[in-house]
Amino acid sequence: MASRDGPMVAGTDGTDFVHRETVATHYQIRWPPSRKLSEVALNKGRLRKCVFAHLLLALLMVxxxxxxxxxRLDIFVLxxxxxxxxxxxxxxxxxxxxxxxxxxGLTAIRKNRILLLQVYFMLINLFSTVPVLLASMIYxxxxxxxxxxxEPQDLPLWQGYPLAVLWYSFILMAMQVHIFTLIFAWKLIIAWKNSMVTKKAQ
Structure with a gap:
């Protein structure tokens, strides 16, 4: 082998590439990758990010x-x-x-369990989205x-800031996280159901 205009290896003119060794087809990387596979992987990554964002907000609440x-523990810290x-x-x-x-949710993503993801979807709806909506009505x-x-009068304040504004900042962040979580979880549920139907058909 040689460069395009350089000298050739003895015994070949460079046109015998068809007879050379090739990578077996099952080891080759398909490019572009199959759309369904890349979309599932993308949604899993996005859902994982939403879960971690939810945990960060939970840490803030703690x-x-x-x-x-x-x-409650009778510990006094001035x-x-x-x-x-x-x-x-x-x-x-x-x-x-x-x-x-x-x-x-993290377990469902890691193990590709559709039932766990469905339970997670319902729990997020019931115990995360609904309380945040209730809080938005309260404040x-x-x-x-x-x-x-x-000049609003008699607004509850904390450290000089209106409590309702502070809560609405939290509510807006939490609501975005929950909406995206539900979207990506739903897309994964649909994709996994379709793949199960395809496997059964085969």
């Missing part, structure tokens, strides 16, 4: 609940008590409990008052 947890963090509401506990479903009037009035 930090917010630390003063209440310490009160610096934390001085923060005067508002008492958690029921929806916060429900949402935080729902974030534990993230581990079920809506305060948030609306803050946005529409020049």
């Amino acid at each position: 930090v917010k609940m630390v003063p209440h947890i310490l009160d 610096e934390i008590e001085e923060l005067e963090v508002p008492e958690p509401l029921v929806w916060e506990y429900v949402w935080l409990g729902g974030s534990l479903a993230s581990f079920l 809506f009037s305060d948030f609306y008052e803050y946005c529409t009035e020049d």
Whole structure:
């Protein structure tokens, strides 16, 4: 073998490539890859990112609940008590409990289990999306008052910031994470169901 215009290897003119060894077809990489396979892999990666984002938000919620947890355990820390963090509401506990479903979602992704993913889809709907929607209704009037009035009166504040605005910042982030989680989980469920039907047909 040689460069295009350079000298040839003795005994060949460079046109005998057909008879040379080739890579077996089952070891060859298909390019472009099959659309279905790449789409499933893409959705698995996206869903995994959504799950980790959900866990980060859950960590934020745990930090917010630390003063209440310490009160329940009769542990007094002056610096934390001085923060005067508002008492958690029921929806916060429900949402935080729902974030534990993230581990079920990660297991479903790793093991390609359609049943686990369906259970995860329902748990996220029930214990994550619904509490966040409920929270948006709870704080809506305060948030609306803050946005529409020049000098809103009697709004609950924390460290000088309106509580409703802080909660709406959290709600918007959480809602985006939950919506994308449900979209990617649903796409995976449909793709896995279709692949099962195809395998049974074969």
